[in-house]
Amino acid sequence: MKIITKFTTSVREVGFGNTLAKIPNRLVSRSMRLNIDRQFDRKYGVDTSGIIYPSRLDISDTQKKTAKEYEPTPVIAVQHILKSLLIDHSQYTFVDFGSGKGRVLLLASEYPYSNVIGVELSPALHHTAEINIKIWQRLGRIKCRTVQSIRMDATEFKLPQEPLVLFFFTPFEVPIANRVVRNISADFEKNPRPIRIVYYGGRPEFLNVLAQTKFSRKEIYSHRPLAAIRHYRGYVFSSETA
Numbered sequence: 477m478k479i480i481t482k483f484t485t486s487v488r489e490v491g492f493g494n495t496l497a498k499i500p501n502r503l504v505s506r507s508m509r510l511n512i513d514r515q516f517d518r519k520y521g522v523d524t525s526g527i528i529y530p531s532r533l534d535i536s537d538t539q540k541k542t543a544k545e546y547e548p549t550p551v552i553a554v555q556h557i558l559k560s561l562l563i564d565h566s567q568y569t570f571v572d573f574g575s576g577k578g579r580v581l582l583l584a585s586e587y588p589y590s591n592v593i594g595v596e597l598s599p600a601l602h603h604t605a606e607i608n609i610k611i612w613q614r615l616g617r618i619k620c621r622t623v624q625s626i627r628m629d630a631t632e633f634k635l636p637q638e639p640l641v642l643f644f645f646t647p648f649e650v651p652i653a654n655r656v657v658r659n660i661s662a663d664f665e666k667n668p669r670p671i672r673i674v675y676y677g678g679r680p681e682f683l684n685v686l687a688q689t690k691f692s693r694k695e696i697y698s699h700r701p702l703a704a705i706r707h708y709r710g711y712v713f714s715s716e717t718a
């Protein structure tokens with residue numbers, strides 16, 4: 477009874493989301509977290525949830541070997557990361573490498589970025605992202621200038637020549653990550669400009685690839701319960717010391 481009273485008082489005082497965020501991670505099961513995450517889809521009538529393994533994606537057998545599964549970044553994690561960047565968003569273009577159904581694009585589009593771009597290999601996921609973007613537009617939630625999902629292999633994507641926020645939630649295996657990061661480094665050498673690379677996930681080998689940029693690294697996300705499966709973290713690599 478005491479716990480229920482505490483819970484309802486907290487909901488009244490700081491809101492439901494903030495109350496849940498205070499519950500220690502170990503007390504919250506993965507399915508409960510996934511269920512909380514699905515509330516986002518239900519609330520806005522979009523489709524961004526679920527885990528889809530590469531074997532079920534409409535990509536070639538070769539691509540299935542290097543692609544990671546579709547899994548959306550938890551809403552609370554994206555919101556926290558975007559808030560922690562402390563940049564003038566309007567000066568930047570935001571790119572999500574491996575954008576899937578576009579959840580990160582939707583949440584980034586609520587900031588006044590100059591452009592928000594998703595690069596996704598799977599035609600089906602790209603198609604769902606396009607529908608989600610249209611719904612987001614209808615709901616009047618878009619604050620950035622443009623938002624789009626592009627169906628393309630991330631290794632072929634040419635970076636826009638302006639300040640950038642580049643988002644990665646472990647989209648692919650290390651060999652592909654190496655090629656993408658080599659492209660970023662070469663591009664930055666030709667045109668040095670503010671670049672923030674965000675990594676969300678739990679793969680040290682992916683972080684090691686991003687470290688090849690020689691950008692300064694900072695952990696931006698660590699102990700927020702409910703954000704995701706426990707071992708996931710967030711980091712930002714900055715081209716200049718912030």
Ligand SMILES: C[S@@+](CC[C@H](N)C(=O)[O-])C[C@H]1O[C@@H](n2cnc3c(N)ncnc32)[C@H](O)[C@@H]1O
Pocket residue numbers: 533542543544545546547548549572573574575576577578579580595596597598601628629630631644645646647648652
């Ligand atoms: C872990 S999900 C992340 C989804 C989204 N970024 C988010 O955080 O909600 C990884 C996505 O990367 C995509 N992907 C895998 N290999 C890719 C490649 N070579 N180029 C573009 N996208 C790729 C997958 O299809 C999948 O949708």
